[in-house]
Amino acid sequence: MSAPLIAAALWVIAATAVAFLPMRRQFVPGLVLLVAAPFLILWIGANHGWLWAGLGLAAFLSMFRRPLWYLTRKASGRV
Numbered sequence: 001m002s003a004p005l006i007a008a009a010l011w012v013i014a015a016t017a018v019a020f021l022p023m024r025r026q027f028v029p030g031l032v033l034l035v036a037a038p039f040l041i042l043w044i045g046a047n048h049g050w051l052w053a054g055l056g057l058a059a060f061l062s063m064f065r066r067p068l069w070y071l072t073r074k075a076s077g078r079v
Contacts, residue, residue, distance in 0.1 A: 004043045008056065011040055015063065034064055 011033065018029045037060045045053025061068065073079045 002047055004040070004047050008040055008044060011036065030067065034067060037064070 041056045
């Protein structure tokens with residue numbers, strides 16, 4: 001297994017562990033995961049092809065849809 005896929009598997013395990021935390025303790029580790037994900041997806045795309053990066057992006061957007069929606073609304077001044 002390649003390094004990007006091992007890193008992605010560890011990212012998924014970390015995201016699952018963060019989901020088990022109480023809501024008030026999810027913010028900082030969730031933000032770290034949110035920032036790390038695009039770099040990880042690009043790394044997967046560079047090594048395994050953009051189809052797999054697209055699937056990773058779809059999974060990422062599915063997992064982080066509400067935080068991304070909130071950050072988008074906050075950036076546009078609607079919150």
